[in-house]
Amino acid sequence: MKPRDENKINEIYKATLNLVKASGLAGITMQMVAKEAGIATGTLYIYFKNKEALINALFDVCIRSSASTFFSNYDPAQPFKIGFHTIWLNIVHRRVTHFNESIFIEQCFHSPFIDEESKVRLRKIFEPLLHLIERGKKEHLIKDIDTTWLLSLMVGAINEIAKRTMYYHIKLTSEILEANFQLCWDGIKA
Amino acid sequence: MKPRDENKINEIYKATLNLVKASGLAGITMQMVAKEAGIATGTLYIYFKNKEALINALFDVCIRSSASTFFSNYDPAQPFKIGFHTIWLNIVHRRVTHFNESIFIEQCFHSPFIDEESKVRLRKIFEPLLHLIERGKKEHLIKDIDTTWLLSLMVGAINEIAKRTMYYHIKLTSEILEANFQLCWDGIKA
Amino acid sequence: MKPRDENKINEIYKATLNLVKASGLAGITMQMVAKEAGIATGTLYIYFKNKEALINALFDVCIRSSASTFFSNYDPAQPFKIGFHTIWLNIVHRRVTHFNESIFIEQCFHSPFIDEESKVRLRKIFEPLLHLIERGKKEHLIKDIDTTWLLSLMVGAINEIAKRTMYYHIKLTSEILEANFQLCWDGIKA
Amino acid sequence: MKPRDENKINEIYKATLNLVKASGLAGITMQMVAKEAGIATGTLYIYFKNKEALINALFDVCIRSSASTFFSNYDPAQPFKIGFHTIWLNIVHRRVTHFNESIFIEQCFHSPFIDEESKVRLRKIFEPLLHLIERGKKEHLIKDIDTTWLLSLMVGAINEIAKRTMYYHIKLTSEILEANFQLCWDGIKA
DNA sequence: TATGAATGAGATTTCATTCAT
DNA sequence: CATGAATGAAATCTCATTCAT
Numbered sequence: 001m002k003p004r005d006e007n008k009i010n011e012i013y014k015a016t017l018n019l020v021k022a023s024g025l026a027g028i029t030m031q032m033v034a035k036e037a038g039i040a041t042g043t044l045y046i047y048f049k050n051k052e053a054l055i056n057a058l059f060d061v062c063i064r065s066s067a068s069t070f071f072s073n074y075d076p077a078q079p080f081k082i083g084f085h086t087i088w089l090n091i092v093h094r095r096v097t098h099f100n101e102s103i104f105i106e107q108c109f110h111s112p113f114i115d116e117e118s119k120v121r122l123r124k125i126f127e128p129l130l131h132l133i134e135r136g137k138k139e140h141l142i143k144d145i146d147t148t149w150l151l152s153l154m155v156g157a158i159n160e161i162a163k164r165t166m167y168y169h170i171k172l173t174s175e176i177l178e179a180n181f182q183l184c185w186d187g188i189k190a
Numbered sequence: 191m192k193p194r195d196e197n198k199i200n201e202i203y204k205a206t207l208n209l210v211k212a213s214g215l216a217g218i219t220m221q222m223v224a225k226e227a228g229i230a231t232g233t234l235y236i237y238f239k240n241k242e243a244l245i246n247a248l249f250d251v252c253i254r255s256s257a258s259t260f261f262s263n264y265d266p267a268q269p270f271k272i273g274f275h276t277i278w279l280n281i282v283h284r285r286v287t288h289f290n291e292s293i294f295i296e297q298c299f300h301s302p303f304i305d306e307e308s309k310v311r312l313r314k315i316f317e318p319l320l321h322l323i324e325r326g327k328k329e330h331l332i333k334d335i336d337t338t339w340l341l342s343l344m345v346g347a348i349n350e351i352a353k354r355t356m357y358y359h360i361k362l363t364s365e366i367l368e369a370n371f372q373l374c375w376d377g378i379k380a
Numbered sequence: 381m382k383p384r385d386e387n388k389i390n391e392i393y394k395a396t397l398n399l400v401k402a403s404g405l406a407g408i409t410m411q412m413v414a415k416e417a418g419i420a421t422g423t424l425y426i427y428f429k430n431k432e433a434l435i436n437a438l439f440d441v442c443i444r445s446s447a448s449t450f451f452s453n454y455d456p457a458q459p460f461k462i463g464f465h466t467i468w469l470n471i472v473h474r475r476v477t478h479f480n481e482s483i484f485i486e487q488c489f490h491s492p493f494i495d496e497e498s499k500v501r502l503r504k505i506f507e508p509l510l511h512l513i514e515r516g517k518k519e520h521l522i523k524d525i526d527t528t529w530l531l532s533l534m535v536g537a538i539n540e541i542a543k544r545t546m547y548y549h550i551k552l553t554s555e556i557l558e559a560n561f562q563l564c565w566d567g568i569k570a
Numbered sequence: 571m572k573p574r575d576e577n578k579i580n581e582i583y584k585a586t587l588n589l590v591k592a593s594g595l596a597g598i599t600m601q602m603v604a605k606e607a608g609i610a611t612g613t614l615y616i617y618f619k620n621k622e623a624l625i626n627a628l629f630d631v632c633i634r635s636s637a638s639t640f641f642s643n644y645d646p647a648q649p650f651k652i653g654f655h656t657i658w659l660n661i662v663h664r665r666v667t668h669f670n671e672s673i674f675i676e677q678c679f680h681s682p683f684i685d686e687e688s689k690v691r692l693r694k695i696f697e698p699l700l701h702l703i704e705r706g707k708k709e710h711l712i713k714d715i716d717t718t719w720l721l722s723l724m725v726g727a728i729n730e731i732a733k734r735t736m737y738y739h740i741k742l743t744s745e746i747l748e749a750n751f752q753l754c755w756d757g758i759k760a
Numbered sequence: 761t762a763t764g765a766a767t768g769a770g771a772t773t774t775c776a777t778t779c780a781t
Numbered sequence: 782c783a784t785g786a787a788t789g790a791a792a793t794c795t796c797a798t799t800c801a802t
Contacts, residue, residue, distance in 0.1 A: 025216040027302035112217035156350025160342035187377030230763040406595035407682035420767045492597035536730025540722035567757030610784040
C-alpha cells in the first residue's frame with residue numbers, strides 16, 4: 001500500500017497559488033494545477049472533492065498560515081509602538097514573501113468559490129491587531145477615529161507596498177521598510 | 191464589428207461589471223453577460239469580437255473614465271495641498287461610486303485577458319498625480335522618499351477605504367472623508 | 381432565431397431507446413445518444429439538464445404513452461371478457477411494437493436514475509386493469525384470488541411473450557395471439 | 571489469475587449482486603464492489619482480469635447454480651404433473667430467495683458485457699423443462715401449442731410473482747404458492 | 761441587426777486499471 | 782497476496798462561438 005502523501009497536498013497548493021498569480025482564478029484549470037503539481041488529473045480528486053473544495057481548502061490554509069505569521073514575536077505586554085511595528089513588519093513580510101497567497105486571497109474574495117463564512121473568517125484574523133489599535137487609542141498614542149479607518153491606512157498601504165515591490169522587482173531594504181513604516185505611523189499617530 | 195448602438199454597449203459593460211463584482215472574472219460566462227444585459231448571446235458578438243475583446247475594451251473604458259474623473263476640478267496652478275486634496279477626494283469618490291469598476295480592474299490585473307500593455311496604460315493614468323507629488327517634494331511639503339511609496343500610502347489606503355465602505359455599507363460623511371484625508375496627509379507630509 | 385425543435389426531443393428519446401436495447405443502460409453514453417440522434421453532445425444539454433434528467437423524462441414519456449395505448453378501445457361498459465381481451469391485446473401489441481421501451485423501463489427499474497416516485501407512477505398505469513379484474517371477480521368470471529397474482533400471470537406472460545417474439549424473430553399471427561390469450565384466460569377464469 | 575480463496579470470490583459475487591439489485595449494472599463501479607466486498611480495489615483484479623470478466627463469471631455462476639436448483643428433486647420417472655409442480659416450485663423458490671440473481675441476469679441480458687454465447691447458455695438451462703413439457707403434450711395433459719408459449723406463461727408469471735413478492739414484501743405461504751400454481755396449471759392444461 | 765439554438769472544443773469529473781509498498 | 786493511492790482515458794458537462802432564421 002502506498003500511503004496517502006500529505007506532502008502532495010502542499011504541492012497542489014503551491015501549484016494553485018503559482019497559477020493564480022500568473023493568470024488569475026479565471027485562468028486556471030484542474031489540468032493545469034495537476035500538471036504544475038506534477039501529478040495526474042485524477043489524483044487531484046483523491047485529495048479534493050472538486051475544484052471548489054480545493055479553492056476553499058487553500059483559502060482556509062492561506063488565512064490560517066497568514067494569521068500565524070502576522071502576530072509572531074508580537075507580545076501584547078510590550079509598549080504599543082513596538083507591538084505595532086512588529087505586526088506591521090510581519091504583515092509586509094508575509095505579503096511580499098507570499099505574494100501568490102495575497103493575490104489568491106484577493107481573487108477569491110470576488111469569486112464563485114468562497115462562501116460568506118470564509119470571508120468572515122478572513123476578517124477575524126486581524127482581531128488581535130484591532131485590539132492593539134483600540135489600546136493605542138486609549139493610550140492616546142494614535143488618533144481617536146474609527147479603527148476601521150486606521151486599519152485601512154495600515155493594511156491598504158501594506159497591500160500596495162507589496163504589489164509595487166513585486167511588480168517593479170524592488171528590493172525592500174530596511175531603510176525602505178522603515179521609511180514606509182514612518183509614513184504609516186505619522187498617519188495614525190495622535 | 192462595433193456599430194452605433196452605444197447604449198447597448200453600455201448595457202453590456204454595466205452587466206459585466208455587476209457580474210464580476212458578484213462572482214469574479216472566474217464566474218462569468220458570455221451567456222450570463224448577455225442575459226444580464228438583456229440581449230441575446232449572439233448579439234454580444236456583434237459588438238465584441240470575443241470574450242477577450244469585451245474584457246479588454248471594458249478595461250480600457252474603465253481606465254479612461256477613471257482617469258478623467260481623478261483629475262476633474264484639479265488645477266495644477268493651485269497650491270499643492272488643494273490639488274492633492276481634490277485628487278484624493280476624486281479617487282475616493284470614484285472608487286466608491288464605481289466600486290464594480292475597481293473590483294473589475296483588480297481582477298483583470300491577474301487574469302489571462304489583459305496584456306502587459308494595458309497594465310502599463312493603467313499605471314499611466316496616475317501620471318499627473320505623480321507629477322504633483324514630485325512638486326510637493328520640491329516644495330518641501332511632503333516627505334522626500336520615493337514617490338512610489340507615497341503613492342502606496344495614498345492609493346492603498348483609498349482602495350481599502352472603498353472596500354470597507356462598500357462591504358460594511360458605511361455612509362461616507364464629509365467628516366469621515368476629512369478624517370481619512372488627514373490620516374493620509376499626516377503620513378506623507380514633511 | 382432558430383426555434384427550439386420539439387421534434388429533436390423525440391429523436392433523442394428514440395436514440396436512447398435504441399441504444400439501451402442494444403447495450404443496456406450501463407452501455408450508453410451521452411456522446412452515443414447525441415451521435416445516434418444526429419446532434420452535438422452539447423445540444424443534448426439544451427434539452428436535458430443532465431443524463432439523469434434525460435433518463436427520467438424518457439421514463440415518464442414511456443409510462444404515459446404506454447398507459448394511453450393499454451386502454452385504447454377499452455370500454456368499461458362492455459362485457460368483462462371483451463374488455464379484458466382488448467387490454468390484453470393492447471399490452472401485447474405495445475410490448476412488441478415498442479420493445480425498446482419495455483427493455484428501457486425494465487432496466488430503469490433497477491438503476492441509479494429513477495426515483496421511488498416514478499416507480500409508483502409506473503404501477504399506477506395499470507389501475508384501470510386492476511379495477512376491471514376486481515369486477516371480473518365480482519362477476520364470478522375469474523378466480524377469487526388476490527388481484528396481484530392474477531396480474532402476475534397476465535403481465536408476466538405478456539412480457540415473456542414479447543421477449544420471445546423479439547429474440548426469436550417470431551411473427552405474431554392472430555392464431556398465436558389467440559392461443560396465448562387462451563392460455564392466460566384459462567389460467568385466470570373461475 | 572484466479573487462485574484459491576474461494577470464499578473471497580463469493581464475497582465479491584455477493585457484493586456485486588447486492589449492488590446491482592440496488593442500482594443496476596449502470597450504477598456499479600469496481601470501487602463500490604470492492605468496498606461492499608470488504609476488500610481493496612486492487613484485490614478485485616487478483617481474482618478477475620477486469621470488470622467484464624467479473625460480470626461474465628458471475629453470470630455463469632448464476633446460470634449454473636440456478637440450473638442446479640431448478641431441477642433438484644425432479645425425477646423424470648414421476649408422473650408429469652408431479653414433475654412440473656416440483657420444477658415450478660423450485661423456480662419460484664430460487665427467484666425469490668435469490669432475487670438479486672434474477673435482477674442481475676435480467677440486467678445482463680441487455681448489457682455490453684454478456685456475449686451471445688452466454689445468452690444461449692442461459693436458454694439451455696431450461697432444456698429439461700422443455701423436454702418435460704414436450705412429454706406433457708404427448709401425454710395430452712397440456713395444450714398442444716408451441717412450447718415457447720407454454721414456457722412464456724410459466725416463466726413469465728414466475729418472474730412477475732417473484733418481483734411482486736419482493737417489491738411488496740409479501741410472505742409467500744403455501745396457499746399463495748398453490749393458488750399461483752393452479753393459475754399456471756389451468757392455463758396450460760389441455 | 762437581433763436572436764437563441766446548435767456546435768464542439770475543452771473543462772470538470774469519474775472510474776477501470778495499474779503499481780509501488 | 783493485499784492494499785489503496787495513482788493514473789489517464791473516457792465520461793459528463795460547460796461555454797465561447799457560430800449560424801440558421
